[in-house]
Amino acid sequence: MDAPARAGASTAEKSISSGARKRRTSWTPMWVAYLQAAPLALVFLLFFILPLLATFVVSFWNYTEYSIEPAFVLSNYQDVFYGCFSGSSGLCTTFATYLSTLKFVAIVWATTLFIGFTVAYFLAFHIRTLPMQIALFMVCTIPFWTSNVIRMISWIPLLGRNGLVNETLQSIGIVDAPIEWLLYSDFAVALALVHLYTLFMVVPIFNSMMRIDRALIEAAYDAGASGWQTLTNVIIPLVKPGILIGSIFVVTIVTGDYLTIGIMGGQQIASVGKTIQTQINFLQFPIAAANAIVLLAVVLLTIWGMLRLVDIRKEL
């Protein structure tokens, strides 16, 4: 087909679509679109919606040590919140567990945001050439070539009582006795979580920064804004969607994490996931299901709250 003919064809198409069939943008029948979406929808239905429904239903069932029985009882939820509303002085197990999780969420979110933002800023604004940006970005992903369990466990020989850090500190005389809180502590958990999940902050923030029109920064500079003012008035408002997406990743992952908390905390720190695992191991599926539903509700509420802060759809 030669050029004029192609142009003619497209004009013809345009005139048709702008005429009577204004709403139709394609000649493909409607059902094709549904068909195209069907495989993913089916996968979601089978492997996400149905198990979730099953979990929800089972959370109202009864159980013994070796069986679960269909029923509609609220006792599992009562067990989850056992002692929470009795007015006693101490926190109940569930609230204490969520509080501990919340603490890690806050620490890890703030730290990964700071590190992630800094790294992304450096990559986006200080590296001039695209190939170099891509190369350095790939460098950031190298740790992900190994499993996150390995990355986590590799901290143990470093932080242990007779680990590298302690031995070094002792040999140069900074401390006399090994520092105990390096491993199997809140510090170790927070460190490992930050190490594991910072990239989830870097990627979306970097992506948002790359979309910023460089002319805006020049305009700010021309208008006499300082570097700090440009950062707070131009860049941060424009990368909000990236920050939000990264935050959703980090917050939801840390809320559900039990492996890192288990391994780095020496299993001494509670997490909702670990509680669920213990209950499943002892075949208490209904109460584990109830716990899972509560966890899901907490995570959904958190995401809902975060989405109220920034309108992602508008910004993207």
Added chain:
Amino acid sequence: MTILKETRGGITRRSILKASAALAGAGVVTKVTGFPAIAQEPVTLRYLSTAVNQSPAIAAKAGEDLGINIEYIAVTTDDVAKRVITQPNSFDLVDTEYFALPKLLPSGNIMGLDASKITLSDKIASVIRNGTVDGKKVGLDGTAPTEVLYLPSEEATEFAGEETGFLTLIPTTYNADTLGIRPDLIDGEVSSWASLLDPKFKGKAATLNIPSIGIMDAAMAIEARGDMTYGDKGNMTREEIDKTIAVLIEAKRNGQFRAFWTDFNESVNLMASGEVVIQSMWSPAVTAVRTQGIECKYQPLKEGYRAWASGFGLPVAIGEREKDAAYEFINWFLSGWAGAHLAKQGYYTAVLETTKEAMEPYEWAYWFEGKAAEKDIMSPDGKLLEKAGAIRDGGSYDERMGAVACWNAVMDENIYMIRKWNEFIAA
């Protein structure tokens, strides 16, 4: 793995048809017993148990001696029970602990073993059969094997009160657990369970995060300290559970524990790295620490041991051919070689007589008689365990098993106990 699985499906049938065309008609029916051996592919037994109980050497030797394929399925202690109850078709032979039986049996997923088909069933160690060692009764707190060994019939879902011809599990391994210590990092003697909670070891003690076992070790320590006495440590009342957990929470808040462990390898690492100098431990874990050349003692304590026993059970859903193979395998297992292989890792075995025959006299003297090793003691894979002259921690079989105070257990108040345990972890 894939190949092994295929023998269970259509491939078997087809290859049988191909191999013996004359018997093609019979070939359509799978699992025919007494089918000509030449035409049959080796039977595969899917063997479900924890990783500690699974020795590749035993599988290889069984394949050699019996022509049976052993396909190991390795999961954690809790997962064995979970799998028996939730996926009873996924294995042909299970090696599980006796204490799980009060949960497993009512599910109707495992069946009794016919004692008349087990050649050496009357030779099974007395500590399992009737709770005695050398004629003397041992402590039976908790789920003692003798209490859950017999069934009134093959498909029964309740235990028989007395000796019958049907057994729930045929013992594979059992032992007496105590505290493991690092003598090189500890000043003075450790002689009581109370040391687990002794502030002297603040920040250097560990215990298990397997609630049913962890709470019993705690109970041993608390009772030894003189804080309280238990009616039955393996079956506590709610009040006893509350008090025990309260003591544990207090110890945890005071920083007594360095970490908790669930997997036996974790306990090895905690000990070998020196993070922990005293902890609840399993015998093969102590052996594993020692093979790394690190001093580790399985310290006998004056209050006695917490014992456990594990054994073979059959799923109700087992096929005829697999069932025959399973009996054949169990009989082979009791006949000596496998027992000796396990005994050299520190386990005790079901039939002591055959184990003795299959071991070198100096090995038997070291492992079972509490005598000083005449020669270097090697692990089954040829690593040096002990130099000549060493004596087994705790002494002879009679001394160790005879000093058992309680057995691993599932309590009647299990659900309540787990809730309280979670409270302890969250504290």
